[in-house]
Amino acid sequence: MDEKTFLDTLNVILDPGNPKDTSPSGAVIELIRSLCKESKVKEIPNVLNKYCKVYPSAAGFLRGRIPALLVENYFIIREDLNFDNFIQYSLSSNSWKDEIQSNAFSSEALVATIENIITESNKFEVSL
Secondary structure: OOOHHHHOOOOOHOOOOOOOOOHHHHHHHHHHHHHHHHHOHHHHHHHHHHHHHHHHHHHHHHHHHHHHHHHHHHHHHHOOOOOHHHHHHHHHHHHHHHHHHHHOHHHHHHHHHHHHHHHHHHHHHOOO
């Protein structure tokens, strides 16, 4: 974990209550969103593990948000991903969401899962 991400995580843990957030986990969701936009998805599990060590009841909620955060903020910017194919692939199977959620707390597993989803969705044939 780089120093900036570490300090951002520490700040979220120490002061999670921002009035603009709709839940106590809002600040960590914003941090994860930023990591996605910066293509630092390998850092997501580090942030989740540290945050959920202090706020264990947030683990399930955050795990459930990771697929959407990745799609909206990371997959969309991947130049090697045919996004039209991904949309069709994602509609044909919900297993990709389960795989991301299952691996959200492990850096190696999450990155491998993301790469597999991109590979599989790029192979997916879009029928018009």
